[in-house]
Amino acid sequence: NAGVTQTPKFRVLKTGQSMTLLCAQDMNHEYMYWYRQDPGMGLRLIHYSVGEGTTAKGEVPDGYNVSRLKKQNFLLGLESAAPSQTSVYFCASSYSAVGYEQYFGPGTRLTVT
Amino acid sequence: TQLLEQSPQFLSIQEGENLTVYCNSSSVFSSLQWYRQEPGEGPVLLVTVVTGGEVKKLKRLTFQFGDARKDSSLHITAAQPGDTGLYLCAGVHFNTDKLIFGTGTRLQVFP
DSSP states (O other): OOOEEEEOSEEEEOTTOOEEEEEEESSOOSEEEEEEEOTTSOEEEEEEESSTTOOEEOSSOTTEEEEOSSTTEEEEEESSOOGGGOEEEEEEEESSSBTBOOEEOOOEEEEEO | OOSSEEEOSEEEEETTOOEEEEEEOSSOEEEEEEEEEOTTSOOEEEEEEOSTTOEEEETTEEEEEOTTSSEEEEEESSOOGGGOEEEEEEEEETTTOOEEEOOOEEEEEEO
16 A cells, blocks of 8 residues: 655756646545645645546645546646745545545655746 | 644754644634644644544643634643654634644754
């Protein structure tokens, strides 16, 4: 059981470039989430999914898109990276709705120059 | 606007000391979770409290949910270097049903 995995672990982008972060979970969880973590601000929800084929906006969705084509995978895309998107990105999954334990991946550190 | 404020933001103590971390809000939460995050890793759930006034113990860690379900505290007795990490509270907002993370408390315990 790998739990929640994220690729890549580190990435440096130039302003305007695009990239996709991949999250995979092997726990058969319905719910998946993408967060960003910035110093002094805790974790902020970007987008989430309540099941295969569904996505919904979180607290800070602007500049990001997501897709959940397969139950085990949740992709986060940046179409035109900006320095304000420099952050550590975490993927998480949970068995069911809000309030259940969330299992987090190890994070992706993204720097946009 | 940050709904869940944690204090202190940073805490640096010697091994063996006791400490308390606070998680405060003006909003009511249906339940509240505490996570610990170590460097280079994602947060890991420590405990969930759901009832106002509830107290849960996990070895040397004691968690309390406020009577009005607007605040929580984490008390660590005889801290050890292995307790070092970022502690995050997260509450399910009573009205919106959304999970909101606190601002975090970074704890460093020196041997």
